[in-house]
Amino acid sequence: MSEVVLRPVTAADRDWVRALMREHWGDEIVVVNGHVHRPHELPGFIAEDGDEKVGLITYNIDGDACEVVSLNALRSGMGIGTMLIDAVREAAIAAGCRRLWLITTNDNVDALRFYQRRGFVLAALRPGEIARSRLLKPKLPEIGLYGIPIRDELELEQILTDA
Ligand SMILES: CC(C)(COP(=O)(O)OP(=O)(O)OC[C@H]1O[C@@H](n2cnc3c(N)ncnc32)[C@H](O)[C@@H]1OP(=O)(O)O)[C@@H](O)C(=O)NCCC(=O)NCCS
Numbered sequence: 556m557s558e559v560v561l562r563p564v565t566a567a568d569r570d571w572v573r574a575l576m577r578e579h580w581g582d583e584i585v586v587v588n589g590h591v592h593r594p595h596e597l598p599g600f601i602a603e604d605g606d607e608k609v610g611l612i613t614y615n616i617d618g619d620a621c622e623v624v625s626l627n628a629l630r631s632g633m634g635i636g637t638m639l640i641d642a643v644r645e646a647a648i649a650a651g652c653r654r655l656w657l658i659t660t661n662d663n664v665d666a667l668r669f670y671q672r673r674g675f676v677l678a679a680l681r682p683g684e685i686a687r688s689r690l691l692k693p694k695l696p697e698i699g700l701y702g703i704p705i706r707d708e709l710e711l712e713q714i715l716t717d718a
Contacts, residue, residue, distance in 0.1 A: 557604045559635055561642050564599040564613065572599070575611055575627060581695060585624050586688040587658050588681065588708060592624045600642045602628070602635045612639035614646070621647035621715075623657035626666075640673055648715050656712040660685060662699030670711045679710035 564572065572595040573583045585592040594613040602610030610628045614621055623643055628635040647655050656678065659666040685705050689695050699705040 559602050559604050559609060559633070559638065561600045561602050561638055564597075564601055564611075568601060569595040571608065572611060572613070576625065579627055580625070582692050584692055586692045586695075587622070587624070588684065588710075589687060589691075591691055594625045597624055598646070599625075600639055602639060604630075610635040610639050612643055614643045616647065616650050616652060619651060619653040621650065621652040621655050623655070626657075636669060637673065644713075644715065648717060652715055654712055655715055656710060658708045658710050660699060660705050661707040661709060662701065662703035662705050664703075665700065667709065667711075674713045675711035676713065677709060678712040679708075681708040681710070682706070684708040 576583045576585070576594050583593065583595060585594060592615060597613040597615055599611060599613035601608055609630050612626045613624045615624050616622075621643065623640070626636060626639060628639070644655055655675075657670070657675075659670065683706055685695065685707065688708075695705065697704060
């Protein structure tokens with residue numbers, strides 16, 4: 556029986572990370588609250604089932620905060636997203652971070668459920684922020700999941716403890 560395992564992203568994965576971001580998020584950059592991230596230049600973890608890559612998470616540590624910049628489980632409902640978040644939480648704690656945070660958009664109600672079920676709480680709402688993101692990332696679509704217009708950033712966080 557196959558088993559999904561995680562490993563850190565390496566320089567050899569950069570082209571694959573770029574391609575995944577373009578395919579799933581429309582561009583290889585991610586814009587968060589006016590900041591541009593390049594996931595292919597960030598640390599992260601890849602989930603693999605044998606030779607097949609089945610998930611990716613990238614993150615950015617700044618001071619004592621760790622931001623999840625991208626998360627994709629390429630097979631859903633099998634625990635891959637949970638494994639990837641857990642791996643970043645551990646990396647953040649090992650790096651001495653006090654806060655793990657991320658943003659999602661108002662259309663992504665599945666992600667909102669996923670993160671809240673994993674201990675994240677809402678920390679901020681930036682209404683209309685995506686119009687500003689579109690200036691930096693013009694390929695960002697107008698319409699998102701479930702036909703919902705993509706408008707707002709929702710920031711979620713969890714405070715990290717060793718326990
Ligand atoms: C949101 C996303 C990352 C979740 O990843 P996932 O791998 O489907 O999530 P998991 O499988 O770990 O958990 C989802 C559900 O499946 C259940 N599950 C976990 N392990 C499971 C398993 N082995 N078998 C069946 N179900 C399982 C979990 O209980 C969970 O349900 P819950 O939320 O009620 O607890 C994924 O759907 C995704 O990539 N979405 C598109 C990109 C995206 O929106 N990313 C987030 C951007 S902010």
